[in-house]
Amino acid sequence: MPATPKPPLFDLSGRTALVTGSSRGLGRAIAEGLGDAGARLVVNGRDPDSLAAVAAEMREAGYDVREASFDVAREDAVEAAFAAFDADMIEIDILVNNAGIQHRQPMVELRLADWQRVIDTNLTSAFLVGREAAKRMIGRGYGKVINIGSLTSELARATVIPYTVAKGGIRLLTKGMAAEWAGAGIQANAIGPGYMLTDMNEALVNDPTFDAWVKGRTPAGRWGAPDELVGTAVFLASDASNYVNGQMIYVDGGMLSVL
Numbered sequence: 654m655p656a657t658p659k660p661p662l663f664d665l666s667g668r669t670a671l672v673t674g675s676s677r678g679l680g681r682a683i684a685e686g687l688g689d690a691g692a693r694l695v696v697n698g699r700d701p702d703s704l705a706a707v708a709a710e711m712r713e714a715g716y717d718v719r720e721a722s723f724d725v726a727r728e729d730a731v732e733a734a735f736a737a738f739d740a741d742m743i744e745i746d747i748l749v750n751n752a753g754i755q756h757r758q759p760m761v762e763l764r765l766a767d768w769q770r771v772i773d774t775n776l777t778s779a780f781l782v783g784r785e786a787a788k789r790m791i792g793r794g795y796g797k798v799i800n801i802g803s804l805t806s807e808l809a810r811a812t813v814i815p816y817t818v819a820k821g822g823i824r825l826l827t828k829g830m831a832a833e834w835a836g837a838g839i840q841a842n843a844i845g846p847g848y849m850l851t852d853m854n855e856a857l858v859n860d861p862t863f864d865a866w867v868k869g870r871t872p873a874g875r876w877g878a879p880d881e882l883v884g885t886a887v888f889l890a891s892d893a894s895n896y897v898n899g900q901m902i903y904v905d906g907g908m909l910s911v912l
Contacts, residue, residue, distance in 0.1 A: 660892075662893040663690060663888065663891045663892075664691055665690040665747070665891060666691035668691070668692050668890075669692065669693045669694075669744060669746050670684070670687045670692040670746065670748070670749065670890065671697065671748050671786070672694065672749040672751055673697045673725050673748075673750055674725070674751045674752030674753060675697055675707075676698035676700070676704050676707045678852055679801065679846060679851060679879050680696075680697075680752070681707065681879075682880045682882060683751060683882055683883060683886045684696055684716075685716065686883030686884075686886055687747065687749075687883075687886060687887060688711070688716040688718075689883075690887045694711070694719070695719050695738075696719075697720070697721050697723065697725065697752070698720075699722065699723070704720045705720055705722075707720075719743070721734055725750075725774070725781065726774050726777055726778045726781070731782055734785075735786070735789070739789075744793065745786050745789065745796075746790075746795065747797045748797070749800075749890075750778065750782055750798070750799070750801060751801045752774060752775075753774060753775045753853075754771060754774045754853075755771070755813065756771050756815055756816065757813055758812060759812055760812075760814045763814065763815070767815065768814075768815045771815035771816055771819055772815055772818065772822075775815075775816065775819035775820065776820075776826070779800050779823060780826060783798055783800075783826075790838075794837060795838050796837075796838070796839040796840075797889060797891075798830055798834075798840070798841040798842070799841075799843065799844060799886060799889045799890060800827050800830075800841070800842075800843040800844075801823070801844055802820050802823040802827075802844065802845040803823075803845055804848075804903070804905055804908060804909060805817040805820045806823055806843070806845050807909060808909070823843060824845075827842060827843040827899060827900075827901060828899040831899030832899070835898045840894055840895065840897060840898045841899065842889045842894065842897055842898065842902065843902070844904060845903040845904065845905065846882055846904055847871065847903065847904060847905025847906050847908050848871065848876050848877065848908070849876060849877045849878070849879055849881075849882075850876045850877065850879065864876075871905070871906040871907065872906060872908070873906030874906075875906065881904060882904055889902070
Protein backbone atom coordinates (compact mmCIF):
# COMPACT_ATOMS: atom_id res chain seq x y z
CA MET A 654 0.00 0.00 0.00
CA PRO A 655 1.25 3.50 -0.72
CA ALA A 656 2.32 5.52 2.28
CA THR A 657 -0.25 7.92 3.67
CA PRO A 658 0.75 11.40 2.54
CA LYS A 659 1.88 13.72 5.32
CA PRO A 660 -0.03 16.96 5.78
CA PRO A 661 1.84 20.11 4.73
CA LEU A 662 4.22 21.28 7.45
CA PHE A 663 2.57 24.68 7.79
CA ASP A 664 -1.04 23.47 7.70
CA LEU A 665 -3.00 24.42 10.85
CA SER A 666 -6.26 22.78 9.81
CA GLY A 667 -8.14 21.25 12.74
CA ARG A 668 -6.28 23.30 15.35
CA THR A 669 -7.64 26.08 17.53
CA ALA A 670 -5.62 29.21 18.27
CA LEU A 671 -6.24 31.70 21.07
CA VAL A 672 -4.63 35.08 20.39
CA THR A 673 -4.79 37.54 23.28
CA GLY A 674 -5.20 41.22 22.50
CA SER A 675 -6.37 40.38 18.99
CA SER A 676 -8.99 43.05 18.37
CA ARG A 677 -6.46 45.24 16.54
CA GLY A 678 -2.83 45.71 15.54
CA LEU A 679 -0.33 42.88 15.71
CA GLY A 680 -2.76 40.52 17.45
CA ARG A 681 -5.39 40.78 14.75
CA ALA A 682 -2.80 40.39 11.98
CA ILE A 683 -1.40 37.26 13.64
CA ALA A 684 -4.88 35.82 14.26
CA GLU A 685 -5.90 36.29 10.63
CA GLY A 686 -2.61 34.79 9.48
CA LEU A 687 -3.19 31.68 11.59
CA GLY A 688 -6.73 31.54 10.22
CA ASP A 689 -5.39 31.72 6.65
CA ALA A 690 -3.27 28.66 7.50
CA GLY A 691 -6.44 26.78 8.52
CA ALA A 692 -6.75 27.38 12.27
CA ARG A 693 -10.00 28.02 14.09
CA LEU A 694 -9.64 31.29 16.01
CA VAL A 695 -10.48 32.50 19.48
CA VAL A 696 -9.99 36.25 19.58
CA ASN A 697 -9.62 38.13 22.84
CA GLY A 698 -9.93 41.65 24.21
CA ARG A 699 -11.28 43.42 27.27
CA ASP A 700 -14.08 45.36 25.53
CA PRO A 701 -16.80 42.88 24.55
CA ASP A 702 -18.52 45.27 22.14
CA SER A 703 -15.44 46.12 20.10
CA LEU A 704 -14.34 42.48 20.17
CA ALA A 705 -17.73 41.33 18.88
CA ALA A 706 -17.50 43.85 16.03
CA VAL A 707 -14.03 42.61 15.08
CA ALA A 708 -15.13 38.97 15.24
CA ALA A 709 -18.09 39.78 12.98
CA GLU A 710 -15.76 41.39 10.45
CA MET A 711 -13.50 38.36 10.52
CA ARG A 712 -16.41 35.96 10.05
CA GLU A 713 -17.57 38.04 7.10
CA ALA A 714 -14.09 37.57 5.64
CA GLY A 715 -14.43 33.80 6.00
CA TYR A 716 -12.61 33.04 9.26
CA ASP A 717 -13.93 30.52 11.80
CA VAL A 718 -13.99 32.77 14.87
CA ARG A 719 -15.20 32.75 18.45
CA GLU A 720 -14.71 35.74 20.73
CA ALA A 721 -13.62 35.48 24.37
CA SER A 722 -13.68 38.81 26.19
CA PHE A 723 -11.68 38.69 29.44
CA ASP A 724 -8.91 40.60 31.17
CA VAL A 725 -5.73 38.57 30.69
CA ALA A 726 -4.09 40.27 33.71
CA ARG A 727 -6.71 38.99 36.18
CA GLU A 728 -6.23 35.47 37.46
CA ASP A 729 -9.93 34.89 38.17
CA ALA A 730 -10.91 36.07 34.68
CA VAL A 731 -8.33 33.84 32.99
CA GLU A 732 -9.37 30.79 35.00
CA ALA A 733 -13.06 31.46 34.24
CA ALA A 734 -12.33 31.80 30.52
CA PHE A 735 -10.59 28.43 30.38
CA ALA A 736 -13.36 26.83 32.43
CA ALA A 737 -15.77 28.13 29.79
CA PHE A 738 -13.59 26.67 27.03
CA ASP A 739 -13.65 23.33 28.85
CA ALA A 740 -17.44 23.44 29.19
CA ASP A 741 -17.79 24.18 25.46
CA MET A 742 -15.23 21.46 24.58
CA ILE A 743 -12.86 24.00 23.05
CA GLU A 744 -9.27 22.78 23.15
CA ILE A 745 -6.63 25.48 22.70
CA ASP A 746 -3.84 23.97 20.61
CA ILE A 747 -2.02 27.23 19.88
CA LEU A 748 -1.68 30.15 22.29
CA VAL A 749 -0.32 33.52 21.24
CA ASN A 750 0.35 35.78 24.24
CA ASN A 751 0.15 39.11 22.45
CA ALA A 752 -1.79 41.45 24.77
CA GLY A 753 0.27 44.49 25.71
CA ILE A 754 0.24 48.17 26.58
CA GLN A 755 2.81 50.96 26.65
CA HIS A 756 3.53 53.77 29.12
CA ARG A 757 6.14 56.38 28.24
CA GLN A 758 7.55 58.39 31.16
CA PRO A 759 10.95 59.01 32.75
CA MET A 760 11.63 56.46 35.47
CA VAL A 761 12.08 59.07 38.22
CA GLU A 762 8.52 60.27 37.54
CA LEU A 763 6.99 56.83 37.25
CA ARG A 764 4.22 55.87 39.67
CA LEU A 765 4.10 52.35 41.07
CA ALA A 766 0.55 51.91 39.76
CA ASP A 767 1.69 52.59 36.17
CA TRP A 768 4.69 50.28 36.56
CA GLN A 769 2.44 47.50 37.88
CA ARG A 770 -0.18 47.99 35.18
CA VAL A 771 2.39 47.49 32.40
CA ILE A 772 4.06 44.52 34.11
CA ASP A 773 0.70 42.85 34.76
CA THR A 774 -0.60 43.33 31.22
CA ASN A 775 2.60 42.55 29.31
CA LEU A 776 4.25 39.86 31.45
CA THR A 777 2.02 38.46 34.19
CA SER A 778 -0.74 37.84 31.65
CA ALA A 779 1.55 35.57 29.63
CA PHE A 780 2.23 33.57 32.80
CA LEU A 781 -1.47 33.34 33.70
CA VAL A 782 -2.81 32.44 30.26
CA GLY A 783 0.18 30.25 29.51
CA ARG A 784 -0.28 28.32 32.74
CA GLU A 785 -3.95 27.60 32.09
CA ALA A 786 -3.34 26.61 28.48
CA ALA A 787 -0.44 24.35 29.41
CA LYS A 788 -2.50 22.52 32.05
CA ARG A 789 -4.71 21.29 29.20
CA MET A 790 -1.93 20.87 26.60
CA ILE A 791 0.13 18.63 28.89
CA GLY A 792 -2.69 16.13 29.16
CA ARG A 793 -3.02 16.00 25.36
CA GLY A 794 0.73 15.80 24.74
CA TYR A 795 0.67 18.66 22.27
CA GLY A 796 0.68 22.45 22.22
CA LYS A 797 2.27 25.57 20.83
CA VAL A 798 2.85 28.70 22.93
CA ILE A 799 4.04 31.86 21.19
CA ASN A 800 4.90 34.84 23.35
CA ILE A 801 5.26 38.30 21.81
CA GLY A 802 8.37 40.08 22.98
CA SER A 803 10.10 43.16 21.59
CA LEU A 804 13.45 44.62 20.68
CA THR A 805 13.43 45.65 24.34
CA SER A 806 13.66 41.98 25.25
CA GLU A 807 17.34 42.57 24.45
CA LEU A 808 18.04 46.30 24.69
CA ALA A 809 16.72 49.17 26.80
CA ARG A 810 15.40 52.53 25.69
CA ALA A 811 14.79 55.56 27.91
CA THR A 812 11.26 56.38 29.15
CA VAL A 813 9.80 52.87 28.62
CA ILE A 814 11.33 51.06 31.60
CA PRO A 815 8.26 48.99 32.66
CA TYR A 816 7.74 47.84 29.07
CA THR A 817 11.44 46.95 28.79
CA VAL A 818 11.38 44.93 32.01
CA ALA A 819 8.20 43.13 30.97
CA LYS A 820 9.51 42.23 27.52
CA GLY A 821 12.85 41.13 28.95
CA GLY A 822 10.84 38.91 31.26
CA ILE A 823 8.97 37.47 28.27
CA ARG A 824 12.26 36.21 26.84
CA LEU A 825 13.14 34.27 30.00
CA LEU A 826 9.56 33.21 30.68
CA THR A 827 9.63 31.58 27.25
CA LYS A 828 12.79 29.69 28.13
CA GLY A 829 11.26 28.62 31.44
CA MET A 830 8.16 27.33 29.68
CA ALA A 831 10.34 25.30 27.32
CA ALA A 832 12.35 23.91 30.24
CA GLU A 833 9.22 22.68 32.02
CA TRP A 834 6.95 21.68 29.15
CA ALA A 835 9.12 20.40 26.29
CA GLY A 836 8.94 16.85 27.62
CA ALA A 837 5.16 17.00 27.38
CA GLY A 838 5.23 17.77 23.65
CA ILE A 839 4.77 21.53 24.00
CA GLN A 840 6.91 24.07 22.15
CA ALA A 841 7.18 27.55 23.67
CA ASN A 842 8.88 30.22 21.59
CA ALA A 843 8.75 33.98 21.20
CA ILE A 844 8.67 36.60 18.48
CA GLY A 845 10.43 39.94 18.91
CA PRO A 846 8.89 42.51 16.57
CA GLY A 847 10.92 45.51 15.51
CA TYR A 848 9.35 48.94 15.08
CA MET A 849 5.96 48.19 13.55
CA LEU A 850 3.22 50.39 12.08
CA THR A 851 0.61 49.96 14.83
CA ASP A 852 -1.77 52.14 16.82
CA MET A 853 0.57 51.86 19.81
CA ASN A 854 3.37 53.44 17.78
CA GLU A 855 1.27 56.08 16.01
CA ALA A 856 2.78 58.97 17.97
CA LEU A 857 6.28 57.75 17.12
CA VAL A 858 5.48 57.27 13.45
CA ASN A 859 4.16 60.82 13.29
CA ASP A 860 7.24 62.27 15.00
CA PRO A 861 9.61 63.25 12.14
CA THR A 862 12.72 62.90 14.29
CA PHE A 863 11.81 59.46 15.61
CA ASP A 864 10.58 58.29 12.21
CA ALA A 865 13.92 59.28 10.67
CA TRP A 866 15.80 57.51 13.48
CA VAL A 867 13.89 54.24 12.95
CA LYS A 868 14.44 54.31 9.20
CA GLY A 869 18.10 55.21 9.59
CA ARG A 870 18.73 52.65 12.34
CA THR A 871 16.99 49.76 10.55
CA PRO A 872 18.92 48.12 7.69
CA ALA A 873 15.63 47.58 5.83
CA GLY A 874 15.17 51.36 5.93
CA ARG A 875 11.52 51.29 6.98
CA TRP A 876 8.98 50.39 9.66
CA GLY A 877 7.56 46.88 9.64
CA ALA A 878 3.98 46.02 8.73
CA PRO A 879 1.93 43.88 11.16
CA ASP A 880 1.34 41.17 8.57
CA GLU A 881 5.09 40.67 8.30
CA LEU A 882 4.91 38.77 11.59
CA VAL A 883 2.52 36.21 10.15
CA GLY A 884 5.07 33.91 8.53
CA THR A 885 7.04 33.54 11.76
CA ALA A 886 3.86 33.00 13.77
CA VAL A 887 2.60 30.28 11.40
CA PHE A 888 6.02 28.58 11.50
CA LEU A 889 6.03 28.53 15.31
CA ALA A 890 2.41 27.36 15.43
CA SER A 891 2.93 24.51 12.97
CA ASP A 892 4.64 21.13 12.85
CA ALA A 893 7.52 22.80 11.02
CA SER A 894 8.81 23.97 14.42
CA ASN A 895 8.35 20.77 16.42
CA TYR A 896 12.01 20.70 17.55
CA VAL A 897 12.29 24.45 18.08
CA ASN A 898 11.88 25.36 21.73
CA GLY A 899 12.72 28.25 24.03
CA GLN A 900 13.80 30.46 21.16
CA MET A 901 13.18 34.11 20.37
CA ILE A 902 12.99 35.11 16.71
CA TYR A 903 13.39 38.81 15.95
CA VAL A 904 11.41 40.23 13.06
CA ASP A 905 13.05 43.63 13.01
CA GLY A 906 14.37 44.43 9.55
CA GLY A 907 17.88 43.69 10.82
CA MET A 908 17.95 46.36 13.56
CA LEU A 909 19.53 44.19 16.27
CA SER A 910 22.21 42.95 13.88
CA VAL A 911 23.97 46.26 13.35
CA LEU A 912 25.66 49.03 15.35
